[in-house]
Amino acid sequence: MEVVARALFPTVIWSTRFDDYQDLNHRLLESVQRLREHDADGVHNTNVNGWQSRNTLQTHNEFAEINGRIVNVCREIGASAGFAREAELRYQAWANVNPPGAFNNPHIHPNCHLSGVYYIAATPDSGSIYFRDPRAMSLMAPPPLAQATEITATESAMKPEPGRLYVFPAWLEHGVQPNRSGQDRVGISFNVQVVALPGSGR
Numbered sequence: 001m002e003v004v005a006r007a008l009f010p011t012v013i014w015s016t017r018f019d020d021y022q023d024l025n026h027r028l029l030e031s032v033q034r035l036r037e038h039d040a041d042g043v044h045n046t047n048v049n050g051w052q053s054r055n056t057l058q059t060h061n062e063f064a065e066i067n068g069r070i071v072n073v074c075r076e077i078g079a080s081a082g083f084a085r086e087a088e089l090r091y092q093a094w095a096n097v098n099p100p101g102a103f104n105n106p107h108i109h110p111n112c113h114l115s116g117v118y119y120i121a122a123t124p125d126s127g128s129i130y131f132r133d134p135r136a137m138s139l140m141a142p143p144p145l146a147q148a149t150e151i152t153a154t155e156s157a158m159k160p161e162p163g164r165l166y167v168f169p170a171w172l173e174h175g176v177q178p179n180r181s182g183q184d185r186v187g188i189s190f191n192v193q194v195v196a197l198p199g200s201g202r
């Protein structure tokens with residue numbers, strides 16, 4: 001007898017790593033530092049003890065390359081997920097600098113469809129991004145576990161590394177663990193709205 005498992009309504013985290021990230025990240029690090037020099041306070045949102053820029057990276061030429069790469073990945077994700085091909089992807093991005101000890105409280109990104117993060121400077125200890133099980137009803141009666149698996153875990157964390165991009169549904173609750181390394185974790189976070197074009201009928 002064969003028991004077949006089939007995943008319904010999976011919660012997908014998409015991930016890729018740009019092989020040629022080193023040069024790109026070197027330039028991005030300088031750009032983020034310049035941005036910070038001009039706006040030392042930044043904005044205060046979910047970041048605790050970190051610095052966050054305004055969400056205007058999509059308007060800066062020096063971020064054009066990474067913006068383009070991220071949007072391309074999101075376009076590919078949209079195609080594989082079945083988003084309307086003629087829909088427009090509206091992208092907004094901001095920079096984060098989390099010094100040692102800094103973290104981000106759990107949150108969602110309202111009014112968007114895809115969100116994500118790209119790492120410019122990070123070590124495995126500089127704060128994993130963690131996701132919480134969105135299936136609230138499954139918490140009604142959790143079974144005793146020998147081990148948490150992808151099916152039974154209620155939280156799952158993924159480590160940062162330079163050049164790595166994670167993309168996830170904007171409604172999926174997530175946070176960032178404290179930076180336990182001795183150096184700043186630097187990254188770019190973003191939102192994508194998938195908007196039907198007028199006249200497309202969707």
Ligand SMILES: [Fe+2]
Nearest residue numbers: 107109115174
């Ligand atoms: Fe977030």
